[in-house]
Amino acid sequence: MTFRLVGLKVLGALATLAFVVVFNFFLFRVVDTDPVASLFRGRNLTAQQKVELRSQFGLDGTKLEQFGRYLQQTANLNFGRSYTSNEPVMKEIASRAWPTIALVGVSTLLSTIFGVLIGIAAAWKRGSATDYTSTGLTMATYAMPDFWLGMLLLTALAVSLGLFPVGGISDPSSDATGLAKLLDQAHHMFLPALTLTVAYLGEYALVMRSSLLETMREDYLTLARAKGLRDVVVRNHHAVPNAILPVVTLIAINFGFVLSGAIAVETIFSWPGLGLLTYDALRGPDLPLLQGLFLVFSASVIFFNLLADLLYVYLDPRVRTG
Amino acid sequence: MSAEPHAVTPLLSVRDLHVTYRSEGGGVPAVRGVSFDLAPGETLGLAGESGCGKSTMAGALLRVLPQGTTVTGEVLLDGEDVLTMKPGRLRAVRWAEASIVFQGALHTLNPVHRIGRQMAEPIEVHSPDVSAKERRRRVEELLEVVGLPARRIDDYPHQLSGGQRQRVLIALALACNPRLLIADEPTTALDVMVQAQVLQLLEDLQKELGLAVIFITHDLSTLSSACRRLAVMYAGRIVEDGPSKEVFREAAHPYTEALSAAFPVIGDMRFRLNPSGLGGDPPDPRSIPAGCSFHPRCPVAEPRCATTIVELWPTGRPTHTAACVRVRGAMQ
Amino acid sequence: MTTIEPTVSARRITWQRRRRALGLGWADYRHSVPGMIGLVVLLLIVAMALAAPILADESQLRAVDSIANPRWATPSEFHPLGTDNLGRSVWAQFVWGARISLLVGLAATLIAIVLGSAVGILAGYSGRALGAVLMRVTEWFLVIPFLPLAIVLAAVLGPSVRNVILVIGITSWPSTARLVRAQVLTLKERLYVERSRALGASSRYLMSRHILPNVSPLILASLTLTVPVAILSETTLSFLGLGDPTRASWGKMLDEAFSSGALSRGAWWYYLPPGLGIMAVVLSFVLIGQALEEILDPRLRERRA
Numbered sequence: 001m002t003f004r005l006v007g008l009k010v011l012g013a014l015a016t017l018a019f020v021v022v023f024n025f026f027l028f029r030v031v032d033t034d035p036v037a038s039l040f041r042g043r044n045l046t047a048q049q050k051v052e053l054r055s056q057f058g059l060d061g062t063k064l065e066q067f068g069r070y071l072q073q074t075a076n077l078n079f080g081r082s083y084t085s086n087e088p089v090m091k092e093i094a095s096r097a098w099p100t101i102a103l104v105g106v107s108t109l110l111s112t113i114f115g116v117l118i119g120i121a122a123a124w125k126r127g128s129a130t131d132y133t134s135t136g137l138t139m140a141t142y143a144m145p146d147f148w149l150g151m152l153l154l155t156a157l158a159v160s161l162g163l164f165p166v167g168g169i170s171d172p173s174s175d176a177t178g179l180a181k182l183l184d185q186a187h188h189m190f191l192p193a194l195t196l197t198v199a200y201l202g203e204y205a206l207v208m209r210s211s212l213l214e215t216m217r218e219d220y221l222t223l224a225r226a227k228g229l230r231d232v233v234v235r236n237h238h239a240v241p242n243a244i245l246p247v248v249t250l251i252a253i254n255f256g257f258v259l260s261g262a263i264a265v266e267t268i269f270s271w272p273g274l275g276l277l278t279y280d281a282l283r284g285p286d287l288p289l290l291q292g293l294f295l296v297f298s299a300s301v302i303f304f305n306l307l308a309d310l311l312y313v314y315l316d317p318r319v320r321t322g
Numbered sequence: 323m324s325a326e327p328h329a330v331t332p333l334l335s336v337r338d339l340h341v342t343y344r345s346e347g348g349g350v351p352a353v354r355g356v357s358f359d360l361a362p363g364e365t366l367g368l369a370g371e372s373g374c375g376k377s378t379m380a381g382a383l384l385r386v387l388p389q390g391t392t393v394t395g396e397v398l399l400d401g402e403d404v405l406t407m408k409p410g411r412l413r414a415v416r417w418a419e420a421s422i423v424f425q426g427a428l429h430t431l432n433p434v435h436r437i438g439r440q441m442a443e444p445i446e447v448h449s450p451d452v453s454a455k456e457r458r459r460r461v462e463e464l465l466e467v468v469g470l471p472a473r474r475i476d477d478y479p480h481q482l483s484g485g486q487r488q489r490v491l492i493a494l495a496l497a498c499n500p501r502l503l504i505a506d507e508p509t510t511a512l513d514v515m516v517q518a519q520v521l522q523l524l525e526d527l528q529k530e531l532g533l534a535v536i537f538i539t540h541d542l543s544t545l546s547s548a549c550r551r552l553a554v555m556y557a558g559r560i561v562e563d564g565p566s567k568e569v570f571r572e573a574a575h576p577y578t579e580a581l582s583a584a585f586p587v588i589g590d591m592r593f594r595l596n597p598s599g600l601g602g603d604p605p606d607p608r609s610i611p612a613g614c615s616f617h618p619r620c621p622v623a624e625p626r627c628a629t630t631i632v633e634l635w636p637t638g639r640p641t642h643t644a645a646c647v648r649v650r651g652a653m654q
Numbered sequence: 655m656t657t658i659e660p661t662v663s664a665r666r667i668t669w670q671r672r673r674r675a676l677g678l679g680w681a682d683y684r685h686s687v688p689g690m691i692g693l694v695v696l697l698l699i700v701a702m703a704l705a706a707p708i709l710a711d712e713s714q715l716r717a718v719d720s721i722a723n724p725r726w727a728t729p730s731e732f733h734p735l736g737t738d739n740l741g742r743s744v745w746a747q748f749v750w751g752a753r754i755s756l757l758v759g760l761a762a763t764l765i766a767i768v769l770g771s772a773v774g775i776l777a778g779y780s781g782r783a784l785g786a787v788l789m790r791v792t793e794w795f796l797v798i799p800f801l802p803l804a805i806v807l808a809a810v811l812g813p814s815v816r817n818v819i820l821v822i823g824i825t826s827w828p829s830t831a832r833l834v835r836a837q838v839l840t841l842k843e844r845l846y847v848e849r850s851r852a853l854g855a856s857s858r859y860l861m862s863r864h865i866l867p868n869v870s871p872l873i874l875a876s877l878t879l880t881v882p883v884a885i886l887s888e889t890t891l892s893f894l895g896l897g898d899p900t901r902a903s904w905g906k907m908l909d910e911a912f913s914s915g916a917l918s919r920g921a922w923w924y925y926l927p928p929g930l931g932i933m934a935v936v937l938s939f940v941l942i943g944q945a946l947e948e949i950l951d952p953r954l955r956e957r958r959a
Contacts (some may be wrong), residue, residue, distance in 0.1 A: 003625075143882070193460070220430055226386045226421070241434050257799075259799050263801055293802060317480075321480075
């Protein structure tokens with residue numbers, strides 16, 4: 001029964017991906033019927049140039065032909081060439097993917113872990129100073145724009161105190177290799193990662209707290225206590241496994257926001273990932289690159305949602321067998 | 323087997339138990355001075371309407387009430403006062419000396435753990451030297467004792483029916499061989515047929531294992547055969563206490579009479595003609611009537627009921643007491 | 655047999671009841687300290703935004719009119735929040751920028767809520783096929799990450815306030831739709847819906863008279879939680895240069911602060927106020943939302959009683 005469930009979810013994810021691919025196409029064509037005109041707004045083009053450009057962007061032929069070509073190219077991961085660099089879009093994206101994966105991966109992990117821990121502490125000691133301070137702090141971080149927090153950290157820790165580099169992924173003047181290089185990169189990643197982590201752990205803490213508060217009212221906790229279990233055991237083995245389920249859903253929902261947040265945060269810290277690439281592509285606008293990035297972002301969110309979905313199935317036996 | 327009252331050292335001795343819940347408008351007294359003894363192997367039924375404090379009292383015996391609840395008095399389990407036990411001792415006593423059979427609602431068991439694991443848990447806590455294999459064997463044994471197939475051990479709670487869950491809870495309560503079983507409304511949510519089966523199971527287990535049982539319910543009729551002794555609670559106090567058949571048939575307290583009339587027994591001639599039902603509601607715990615708390619609803623109330631402080635007085639029949647002025651009058 | 659004439663119409667009674675419920679709700683709300691704080695702060699900020707023309711002259715927003723001003727001036731009595739790299743008054747930007755942030759936040763939320771509620775009610779109420787299809791579509795839109803979409807749309811459509819509102823509205827409606835649909839599904843099971851149907855009520859009647867009033871509290875609570883997200887999204891979009899370049903907004907202030915090097919200069923008066931302003935607005939909505947949730951959740955109400 002589980003295999004069927006998993007299979008269905010994977011199929012669902014693929015269907016969503018298909019939708020996004022189609023949506024991506026229409027985004028550029030239907031929204032604006034003449035991309036060439038809007039692209040080259042303010043620049044005078046001769047009719048001949050317009051025809052050439054249209055052919056270059058694959059905008060000639062009927063919509064159906066364009067769509068067919070688009071599908072074919074997408075299947076081959078061919079998104080055209082970037083306007084600014086003239087390199088294949090996929091190559092650009094691939095070369096800049098790792099910094100973002102590292103940044104977003106580490107931040108998501110840390111914000112989930114710390115958010116959950118804070119939420120547990122706040123709920124279990126409800127009404128205490130721990131509860132109020134943690135709730136207050138998490139609400140504050142939730143309310144601030146993520147990149148603004150980055151700006152504050154940058155000014156305080158990098159500019160004023162000089163503890164961290166002001167930007168980039170590594171020290172351009174050094175030619176360290178191996179472990180030294182890794183440490184240097186980690187040093188550079190500290191502030192952007194800290195920004196994303198703090199910006200998003202608030203929500204996890206709040207959700208975990210309210211979920212745990214609800215769970216704490218359940219009868220099976222009274223039973224667990226009556227069995228003679230220690231308080232800590234009741235909390236960690238009985239309450240938390242039930243309370244954490246909504247958090248898993250939240251991770252999935254949040255991932256799209258974290259990715260979006262990475263765009264602005266990478267900009268602030270000049271972190272050479274996909275986010276900064278997107279920001280730069282905006283200046284053009286470098287449409288093929290943007291289109292490719294949009295697809296990559298959406299596909300990542302779909303994939304991550306699927307992972308979180310499957311994790312939920314694993315954690316909640318009622319979904320698995322019910 | 324007749325139980326000689328208090329000839330043996332009582333297994334459980336409750337003295338002047340008061341339980342007050344914390345609430346925004348001040349404390350809410352749920353139990354207001356309950357005292358009784360329970361001998362080893364004795365079966366005591368505790369009956370009353372919802373809100374009379376019987377479940378609260380059950381929770382107080384093992385101190386599993388919500389935080390902030392005030393509990394005063396004495397609860398002597400084998401001579402030791404549960405209310406003043408240190409946390410470590412309390413945890414050791416819980417389940418191993420006395421356990422609770424909760425009502426088998428869906429969320430009484432942890433939804434994300436298999437029932438085998440939940441049943442093995444107290445064994446692991448109280449007998450840490452027992453190997454995992456041995457624990458599993460013991461759990462399978464317990465399942466069979468309550469009439470469930472051993473293969474259910476790896477099921478999740480939502481995969482069981484209500485009756486099956488109740489059996490699991492009973493098996494769970496027996497896991498550490500306690501001497502006292504507190505059954506808190508174990509049959510309330512079940513169909514009548516299943517109810518009868520579960521009751522029979524409890525009766526058989528009690529006899530086999532010589533357990534002392536406190537059987538809490540609002541349905542008086544289930545108690546008359548399962549328990550030797552019956553106590554009736556109203557507004558946080560015990561208002562009648564005596565041999566169950568006697569209390570049921572010849573109630574000394576008007577409330578008991580009304581209660582038993584509300585749950586007619588098929589075949590019992592008394593119920594054929596009498597309309598049953600008692601008007602009004604139990605008093606709000608925050609504003610309990612003076613004197614006898616039952617007097618506003620009592621069909622035979624007298625003026626002195628509002629001013630006399632009632633206690634459990636002997637009715638003249640052995641071991642049968644009732645908190646009613648008419649009883650005291652009859653004695654005089 | 656005498657017939658009794660109703661002295662008051664049924665409609666009158668319903669409205670009286672509703673007003674009384676509202677009154678009670680307000681009395682309850684006033685007891686919530688966080689809720690009142692949130693409400694007061696929000697009203698202050700709205701007042702400030704509305705009073706922008708009085709508080710700061712619009713000309714102070716334009717670089718061309720600020721040539722005489724010192725650059726990077728610290729806060730003083732001439733310029734309450736100092737000036738930026740072009741000599742423009744930061745206070746003016748702050749006060750006028752509040753308008754955009756609030757406007758976009760509210761307008762986008764309105765679109766999201768209306769669209770989301772409509773889809774949610776329809777999806778919950780309709781039969782299996784239509785409901786399933788609608789939910790599928792909703793889930794698809796849920797997946798699309800909002801910022802990349804916004805960037806693409808802005809790149810193609812051109813940066814403007816209208817587009818920002820549109821983009822945020824389009825990406826926010828799915829979560830409301832999901833919430834509303836879940837609520838409608840539970841309501842459908844309720845007896846009074848069945849009874850009304852037995853009496854011959856049409857679907858439209860049911861939706862407007864029974865379902866909508868019962869979903870409204872949920873929609874209201876959802877609204878107060880969607881606005882913060884919308885405002886934060888607008889800030890990010892403006893920061894990235896996707897907002898209207900001719901209008902001041904808090905996000906744009908942060909963008910300019912960043913690109914003009916306010917960070918390395920330590921010109922805190924440029925980048926601190928907008929962030930704090932956003933925090934204040936978002937927090938006030940969160941507090942209001944929480945207070946509303948407490949009032950509307952029947953379980954919590956029981957405990958207080």
